[in-house]
Amino acid sequence: MSVSHVLLGILSEGAAHGYDLKRIHDERFPGARPLAFGQVYAALAKLEKDGLVEVAETLRDGGPERTTYAITPLGRDELDTWLATAERAGPYPADDLVRKTVTALRLGADAAGFLDRQRGVHLAAMKHQLHLQDSTADTAARIVIDHTVSHLDAELRWLESAAARVADAGKAPA
Amino acid sequence: MTHLLELRGVHKSYARTEALRGVSLDVRPGEVVAVSGPSGSGKSTLLHCAAGVLAPEAGSVRFDGTRLDELDEAARTRLRRREIGLVLQFGQLVPELTAVQNAALPLLLDGTDRRTARTAALAWLERLGVPEVADQVPAELSGGEAQRVAVARALVTGPRLVCADEPTGALDTVAGEVVLTQLLAAVRDAGTALLVVTHDNRVAARADREVVLQDGRLASGQAAVTP
Numbered sequence: 001m002s003v004s005h006v007l008l009g010i011l012s013e014g015a016a017h018g019y020d021l022k023r024i025h026d027e028r029f030p031g032a033r034p035l036a037f038g039q040v041y042a043a044l045a046k047l048e049k050d051g052l053v054e055v056a057e058t059l060r061d062g063g064p065e066r067t068t069y070a071i072t073p074l075g076r077d078e079l080d081t082w083l084a085t086a087e088r089a090g091p092y093p094a095d096d097l098v099r100k101t102v103t104a105l106r107l108g109a110d111a112a113g114f115l116d117r118q119r120g121v122h123l124a125a126m127k128h129q130l131h132l133q134d135s136t137a138d139t140a141a142r143i144v145i146d147h148t149v150s151h152l153d154a155e156l157r158w159l160e161s162a163a164a165r166v167a168d169a170g171k172a173p174a
Numbered sequence: 175m176t177h178l179l180e181l182r183g184v185h186k187s188y189a190r191t192e193a194l195r196g197v198s199l200d201v202r203p204g205e206v207v208a209v210s211g212p213s214g215s216g217k218s219t220l221l222h223c224a225a226g227v228l229a230p231e232a233g234s235v236r237f238d239g240t241r242l243d244e245l246d247e248a249a250r251t252r253l254r255r256r257e258i259g260l261v262l263q264f265g266q267l268v269p270e271l272t273a274v275q276n277a278a279l280p281l282l283l284d285g286t287d288r289r290t291a292r293t294a295a296l297a298w299l300e301r302l303g304v305p306e307v308a309d310q311v312p313a314e315l316s317g318g319e320a321q322r323v324a325v326a327r328a329l330v331t332g333p334r335l336v337c338a339d340e341p342t343g344a345l346d347t348v349a350g351e352v353v354l355t356q357l358l359a360a361v362r363d364a365g366t367a368l369l370v371v372t373h374d375n376r377v378a379a380r381a382d383r384e385v386v387l388q389d390g391r392l393a394s395g396q397a398a399v400t401p
Contacts, residue, residue, distance in 0.1 A: 116386075116393070116394045119386075119394075123375065123378055123379045123384060124379075126375060126376065126379035127379040127380065130376060130379055130380055134355070149376065152375070153375045153376070156375040157375070160210075160212070163388075163393075164212050164388070167388060167393075
């Protein structure tokens with residue numbers, strides 16, 4: 001459950017409340033879907049129940065109650081284990097690119113045209129990411145961008161091979 | 175804007191294989207154009223026709239209005255040496271010469287005196303971030319360093335066009351990124367056009383425009399790569 005572990009990672013740098021955790025998460029992973037506050041507080045409640053975080057301070061200064069959380073020694077152990085464990089590869093379910101191409105092929109629609117247009121969209125997205133890459137010297141930020149660029153690269157390679165297969169099928173129908 | 179390079183209906187065959195089947199392509203001054211496509215689609219042949227290294231059997235190749243395909247070999251070589259830089263996948267440096275001698279070679283072949291040629295070559299090695307390898311021979315260089323020396327050699331005459339065939343193809347991702355960044359910065363600063371054959375999507379994404387070859391024909395392209 002990686003969101004909880006990322007929150008543990010942020011808390012290991014110092015105690016923080018839910019709003020800070022969301023803000024730091026969203027800043028560090030600009031390509032990821034922003035965390036919902038509900039998601040953050042639900043994760044914190046579960047982490048607290050499991051003894052991985054604890055309440056460090058609760059402030060009531062006229063406004064809504066603000067609770068600051070800190071990582072526990074057990075939480076630190078859990079974080080270390082997570083950091084040292086390799087993630088499984090995949091699965092890679094058929095996404096919209098695959099579904100649309102297969103549907104177009106089944107219907108005899110213009111799959112090649114779609115693949116060509118999609119390549120343009122992916123290349124433009126990669127150009128944007130490379131521009132971001134050029135504009136930062138921060139290693140962590142560059143690693144995040146590398147991850148996005150590598151995914152775009154993989155999909156561009158898939159688009160290229162799919163286009164070649166569609167072209168071959170057009171020459172010699174199976 | 176007028177075109178620096180104009181290919182019209184270019185055909186080129188090797189024995190019975192038609193490598194190019196009527197390719198037309200324009201490159202504007204200072205423009206970066208990526209040529210993509212599967213292996214065997216004719217990318218390198220297109221690049222070599224554009225650079226005046228190969229003469230097409232049919233069609234025309236104009237460089238700044240001059241028909242490259244109608245020049246004799248000597249005139250084409252002269253024009254190429256001054257106006258068109260070439261970068262190949264494996265650098266193709268002369269193994270007996272040092273990096274700075276390799277980079278200075280086009281100027282020396284064109285009659286520039288040794289001292290001026292060395293100064294210009296050193297300036298390019300500096301610009302490309304490898305001044306420290308100037309007196310080393312190619313066997314002592316890493317792949318990325320050798321490729322940057324090859325880029326210096328391509329740019330040393332101040333050409334208006336650089337033709338690059340898989341310039342990052344033999345390098346790992348990080349070294350390729352360095353070479354690519356330096357090559358693009360250098361051509362953009364100098365206002366030099368770049369026609370670059372590539373399998374690397376990162377190269378295509380950094381281009382102004384991508385054309386895709388398939389079976390010796392342009393499958394798509396001319397569209398700008400814009401975010």
